Amino acid sequence: MNLSNPDPGLEYRRREEHLKMSEISIWLDGYDDIFSDFDPRPYSERVLSDDFLKEAQKVSDEKFPATHELNLLVPRAGRETKTEKIIRKRLKLYFRARLDLARKDLLRMRLKGLMLVGIAIVILTVATLVSLIEEKNLAAHMFLVLLEPAGWFTIWNGFDELFFAPAKKKPTLEFYRKMARCNIVFVSY
Template sequence: METSEEKNKQPDFSRNISIWIDTYDDIFSDFDPRSFSERNISDDFLNELRKVSHEDSFHINELRLLVPETSRNQESENIISKHLHAFFRKNAHAYQEQVKQLREKGFSFVLISVFLLIAASYISSLKSENIILHTLLVLLEPSGWFFIWRGLDHLISSSRDEAPELDFYNKIAKSKIAFVSILKNSGQKEEIDLLKS
């Protein structure tokens, strides 16, 4: 028999994801010689992380970086954890602004197109032979349709192209980062530290 506490318990739609790395350098670009706090994140690492995170729409509770136990260094992991969080938050904010700008531009174009097409319809209803009005009609109609298609393109593009990247960076930016020791001899995985920031 279920208790009231069990009935009220919400299902957990979160999960943990794991990425295996041989060394900390696997996280960063091979062509960047700077320290862990400044190095560019590797495209291969991001692509693998993106692929794993897109397997479903669940919230990512924890990103686990699996490292050989003999390669671990607490100080380096603290630095890397902070750097990764800063990177994902920065990109999440950048994509959020990009999506916002695309949508604002899209709505502006659609609004302009409505005014242009209303003006064209009004001039057309006058059935005037005036050359100036006729020229305005010729200019307003295609301009109105151009702006409406451009506006819709911006609105669709913000959802089709930018929204998935925004979702990816938001997911990872909100997750915890854990470095997990891999005991190669026994083949077992032992979690040593959860680095929260």
């Protein structure tokens, strides 16, 4: 009797449950369901369907934390190995390209945020120096009135670009990361 694991079937069921949680399955009527109806080019160049992408993202969001496999269920009668190889390559290229774009967009946002915070610090420093002028100068006072709100507005916009805007982009980035890493499998039904 094995005391370390009293139920050998338990380990198998846990592994099967993990596999179910790490795969995405999408039911297709044919290969054309993956691509836009308005694009007549071959599968290797076609634009992906918005419906397909939305469904993949919706199902992907339910499969937390990782997706290891994208199962595309296709009718047995319509399957072609050569076509599936082309589609698999197209999907991988698409998801990798989108992941790269999302990463660049995130980096651009953060750099913009840092730049805005830097500009705001300069503006607020100038405002502080203007406030130290002891003369009751109307021009200096008007300059201060303009600088202070501009500085605070700029610093808050910078913080927004640094912290809040990237957080809104995170689900999209995670979707493309999952899809770029997952194994794409065509399955008959």
